[in-house]
Amino acid sequence: MTRRTSQTELAVLGALSFGPMSGYRVRAEILSTLGHFWTESFGQIYPTLSRLKADGLIETDEDGRFMLTDPGTSRLRELLATPPEPVPPRNGVLLRMFFGRELGADGRRELLDQLEAQARAQLATLAGIRVQLDSSDVDERYSLITISAGEHGARATLDWIAETRAALGD
Amino acid sequence: MTRRTSQTELAVLGALSFGPMSGYRVRAEILSTLGHFWTESFGQIYPTLSRLKADGLIETDEDGRFMLTDPGTSRLRELLATPPEPVPPRNGVLLRMFFGRELGADGRRELLDQLEAQARAQLATLAGIRVQLDSSDVDERYSLITISAGEHGARATLDWIAETRAALGD
DNA sequence: CTCCCCATGTAACTGGTTACATGATTCA
DNA sequence: TGAATCATGTAACCAGTTACATGGGGAG
Numbered sequence: 001m002t003r004r005t006s007q008t009e010l011a012v013l014g015a016l017s018f019g020p021m022s023g024y025r026v027r028a029e030i031l032s033t034l035g036h037f038w039t040e041s042f043g044q045i046y047p048t049l050s051r052l053k054a055d056g057l058i059e060t061d062e063d064g065r066f067m068l069t070d071p072g073t074s075r076l077r078e079l080l081a082t083p084p085e086p087v088p089p090r091n092g093v094l095l096r097m098f099f100g101r102e103l104g105a106d107g108r109r110e111l112l113d114q115l116e117a118q119a120r121a122q123l124a125t126l127a128g129i130r131v132q133l134d135s136s137d138v139d140e141r142y143s144l145i146t147i148s149a150g151e152h153g154a155r156a157t158l159d160w161i162a163e164t165r166a167a168l169g170d
Numbered sequence: 171m172t173r174r175t176s177q178t179e180l181a182v183l184g185a186l187s188f189g190p191m192s193g194y195r196v197r198a199e200i201l202s203t204l205g206h207f208w209t210e211s212f213g214q215i216y217p218t219l220s221r222l223k224a225d226g227l228i229e230t231d232e233d234g235r236f237m238l239t240d241p242g243t244s245r246l247r248e249l250l251a252t253p254p255e256p257v258p259p260r261n262g263v264l265l266r267m268f269f270g271r272e273l274g275a276d277g278r279r280e281l282l283d284q285l286e287a288q289a290r291a292q293l294a295t296l297a298g299i300r301v302q303l304d305s306s307d308v309d310e311r312y313s314l315i316t317i318s319a320g321e322h323g324a325r326a327t328l329d330w331i332a333e334t335r336a337a338l339g340d
Numbered sequence: 341c342t343c344c345c346c347a348t349g350t351a352a353c354t355g356g357t358t359a360c361a362t363g364a365t366t367c368a
Numbered sequence: 369t370g371a372a373t374c375a376t377g378t379a380a381c382c383a384g385t386t387a388c389a390t391g392g393g394g395a396g
């Protein structure tokens with residue numbers, strides 16, 4: 001019956017691959033660990049958990065926590081191997097910048113300032129996570145890789161901002 | 171009555187700021203000009219046009235093409251000045267990379283290969299647009315700025331890919 | 341005893357896509 | 369005359385968020 005692929009399903013199964021936990025914990029885990037590149041809301045997580053359980057991909061242990069079954073682990077591997085579905089680009093900053101003439105010098109300046117603040121905040125957050133990771137005992141390999149991706153992105157943004165300011169002379 | 175801000179509304183009004191055109195043209199314009207950082211579908215554009223017309227922000231000229239009214243121009247400026255609404259991050263590549271242990275070496279390699287191909291294709295596309303722009307007479311200033319943003323992003327992705335391959339030794 | 345956190349869930353809404361239906365115009 | 373493109377629209381669907389409702393358990 002070729003179930004539709006679901007990114008939420010992948011995130012939930014992935015979270016549970018770290019061990020049994022409640023739905024509430026799943027969400028907290030996603031928020032704190034995947035938070036800088038992924039989000040899920042309660043409204044998504046609970047229905048997904050019900051569905052996964054009905055499908056036999058997860059089950060509840062004696063404490064009521066959800067845990068992966070063997071089919072669930074297979075399903076996780078299967079989903080990981082599917083190509084990520086491309087997100088249609090929707091960049092609000094560029095949309096505004098593109099109409100820079102209508103936006104005016106003040107608007108352009110503010111846009112860049114806010115974006116810069118965001119990118120710097122992002123770098124600070126990621127630096128914080130790095131520190132935390134160092135003092136933990138989990139396999140940090142893949143965490144570090146995703147953090148680095150965020151850092152590359154943020155630095156690219158900062159470079160572009162500097163270049164754009166120079167080009168505009170605002 | 172504090173209308174809800176709409177990004178689609180902004181894109182449509184912005185497109186019409188280049189001159190009167192049909193809804194079909196609006197979409198083609200968005201596709202070809204904003205395409206590398208923005209998307210809109212017919213299902214969004216036509217209802218938006220009706221609403222904008224009902225609100226008096228646009229009107230139709232003798233050829234039936236839509237054009238901005240004065241209030242429409244004001245509204246565009248107003249929307250441009252609103253801060254871009256932050257998109258919740260949902261990065262399918264990082265989601266998969268994060269579970270790299272489950273994904274396996276083959277999966278990781280394929281993920282990076284595909285992403286690299288995409289980033290290179292993106293750079294090629296942007297280079298193509300640059301060439302086209304050079305031979306056009308429109309104000310290219312802000313187009314170039316958005317293109318550069320795309321290039322910075324794509325290069326950051328490539329850097330990260332190289333770094334990640336080295337770190338993984340896959 | 342009260343407040344906060346853990347925990348589960350659902351209903352309403354929103355923003356958006358896809359697929360379909362329809363028809364005019366242009367051009368080979 | 370038939371295909372491609374221009375043009376307008378809508379219905380069905382989908383993913384996801386927000387807000388709300390509910391209640392247990394522990395800490396101060």
